[in-house]
Amino acid sequence: MRKQYIAGALLAGTALAGSAIASDWGSFDGVTVEAKLIGGQQYEALYGRIAEWEAATGATVDIISKKSHFEIDKEIKSDMAAGTTDWCVGSNHSSFAPQYEGLYIDLNGMVPEDTIAEFVPGNIKASTVDGALLMLPRAQFDVSVLYYLKSNYEDADKAAAFKAEYGYDLAVPETWEQVRDQAIFFADPPNFYGTQYAGKDEAIVGRFYEMVVAEGGSYLDEEKKPVFNSEAGQRALQWFVDLYAAKAVPAGTTSYVWDDLGQGFASGTVALNLDWPGWAGFFNDPESSKAAGNVGVAIQPMGSVTRTGWSGHHGFSVTSDCPNKEAAVSLVTFLTSEDSQLAESAGGSLPTRTAVWKANVEAAQNGDDPYRAEALAAFAAGAEYAFAVPPIPEWGETTNIVFPELQAAIVGDKTVQQALDDAAEAVDELMRESGYY
Amino acid sequence: MTRRRLPEWFVLLLPAIVVIAAVVLIPLIFSLYSSFTPYKLTRPSTLWRWVGTYNYEKILTDAKFWAAFGRTVLFLTVVLNLELLLGLGIALLMNRVTWGQRTLRTILMFPMMFSPILVGFQFKFIFNDNIGLVNNVLQSLGSDAALPWLVDGRLAMFSIMFAEIWMSTSVFAILILAGLFAMPRDPLEAAKVDGCTPWQTFRHITLPFLMPFIYIAMTIRSLDVARAYDIVQIMTGGGPARRTELLWTLMSRTGYVDARMGLANAMGYVSILLSILFTIYFFRKLSAARAEIGMAG
Secondary structure, eight states, X not given: OHHHHHHHHHHHHHHHHHHHHGGGSOOOTTOEEEEEEEOSGGGHHHHHXXXXXXXXXXXXXXXXXXXXHHHHHHHHHHHHHHTOOOOOEEEEETTTGGGSTTTBOOOBTTBOHHHHHTBOHHHHHHTEETTEEOOEEXXXXXXXXXXXXXXGGSOHHHHHHHHXXXXXXXXXXXBHHHHHHHHHHHOBTTTBBSOOOOOSHHHHHHHHHHHHHHTTOOSBOTTOOBOTTSHHHHHHHHHHHHHHHTTOSOGGGGGOOHHHHHHHHHTTOBSEEEEOGGGHHHHTOTTTOTTTTSEEEEOOOBOSSSBOOBEEEEEEEEBTTOSOHXXXXXXXXXXXXXXXXHHHHXXXXXXXXXXXXXXXXXXXXXXXXXXXXXXXXXXXXXXXXOBOOOOSTTHHHHHHHHHHHHHHHHTTSSOHHHHHHHHHHHHHHHHHHTTOO | OOOOOOOHHHHHHHXXXXXXXXXXXXXXXXXXXXXXXXXXXXXXXXXXXXXXXXXXXXXXXXXXXXXXXXXXXXXXXXXXXXXHHHHHHHHHHHHHOOSSHHHHHHHHTHHHHSOHHHHHHHHHHHTOTTTOHHHHHHHHTTOOOOOOTTTSHHHHHHHHHHHHHHHHHHHHHHHHHHHHHHSOSHHHHHHHHTTOOHHHHIIIIIHHHHHHHHXXXXXXXXXXXXXXXXXXXXXXXXXXXXXXXOHHHHHHIIIIISOOHHHHHHHHHHHHHHHHHHHHHHHHHHHHHHHHTTOOO
8 A cells, every 4th residue: 555655656756847847838829730640549648738738838739640550651651742831740650751742840859958859869869760760659659568367377287298398397488489399289170279360461580580689680771671581590580381281370370460369368268478568468368368367478589689579650740841830840749758658658659869768667566466566577678679660761662562472481382491591682673773883 | 816725524523533532543543652651640650761662572582461461362263153053043042032022122132231340349249169059059969079160271261251151242242133034034944945954044144144243143153252340350350361352451450550541552553453364254255155145346
């Protein structure tokens, strides 16, 4: 009880400190800021705070679009083609940001340096393209961690059988090789699967990319030449192929993306699941998940060199054509302020400000939710290995070239080497056409 | 001084000309022009860089494009023929129904009333390897296989063909039924008097009469199927490993996801050839069929 009180006081204190600065959002009487924001229930708490900014500044926010980033991306491309980019604030994503040439302004100089320094440095780095700070990071600088069903590690018979077969103790996996062994061991298709992975679009390429890095390789070299068909790349892809061939993953995994994976683990039929922090609450909620109460969260495993850590994050940007950039910058700063992040991260999303991270971890440690504390500790430990995708406009396009080749190897149409060589050849052509070399 | 006036016919046609130019001609010319540029949606400046036939050369030597082209032709051929056979069968059966035929005709058209996107979602669920209806039925019948309907190359093509046929067979059925209604009774009665077997009557009298209707249905459906996109996109997205990639899933990914509109437009122009060829072929067949039953002219 006392602990909770202290945590509450700590949060309130931080909030108070935040609101003391809140009077400084500027005055923009009569200005209307048009915004295209990411949509979803989990973001509504943040958008609910916009009224506060409106009251403080006298401006009005008109949300003209609320969609997923994939949908917003298509909408922005149409806007750029039609020249209708005079709305002001846009939700942005580190994987999409580099491709919108000239759409968003450089926030360096527009946002005080002190404010920028309050963010986690890695987030600011990943929001910067060619020296321009294209967005203020909002949340979810997320690295996927390992969710697992605890019951699999509490069964003495299973532990003995595993040791007899693989020669080492059955414990929550530390390496991707152990994940492979255990996934094959746990699998009992079509009723139960060892693991699963995203199987198409950018999702599988992101997963492959982080495995390549974990195996000590790179996706592109300094010149932006594709080098993912190296030995490290082949080892990375082999992992996906082995699991598929052993039927340790559902046959339909090649058509799964995030929602399918989340629902799959929540159905209680998957033993090990590398997934995003945003799912933590969902997985342990009896209303939404059959695995609730049986979920453990651990730091993501290692490849032969380092841990995986493909990360992306959301942020807010201001367009170059915005008629009132000061108001837009003020709104973006407000939406990513300490207050906003404290409110938002109370719902489970990960903050981008150092102070908010600290407050959250302390609150969880002092609170009475060991699962949340375990998850936050894993996220914090996992985030240390975070790396973003190559900040080039062609990233998305390379993923469209690469993913069908990865699928071809996984379903057995091509060998690992052949699939990666074909993908590298096509990406090489793209990079050449794009003028990198 | 007399003012020069535009000819009356031109003034009267002007609104139509303006509308057609705005919604058809200008976009057509624009897309044709952009197919000779490296136009990227995210880089509007690329629209003014002329690269000649580069996009077309790239397409002509691109194995993936031709694989998608070939797959589309295969999809078209199988779907059209099966729809024709099923539609013909349904129409012949319906023609014999004497009570409640109108209600049956309405029920027949139900699948056409659904949005193709919803049909896609429906069959995606039905054919899901894990929670899908088909596999659950198979498993409850004792099979322990989880058939990867949307993953295996052949099964995935079969699944999308099944969905397409389910939705559109009634187009054939309705058009052929209209043909059966319009058929004169005299030749049929004469055939009966002359002692023709039912098969001979069908083969030499009914079918030739129906052929013009069949070719009209074929033309309409060939254009429809050649631009199959929604069902495929929802069910498989052209995957896995491009096993179900058709022209339009490829084109939409190139144009809207990769933002390479110039290249996508070039693909569009090459693939329009397919539709033109099919249309010419069916129109020729239509004329021949009309000539055969004395309707030429």
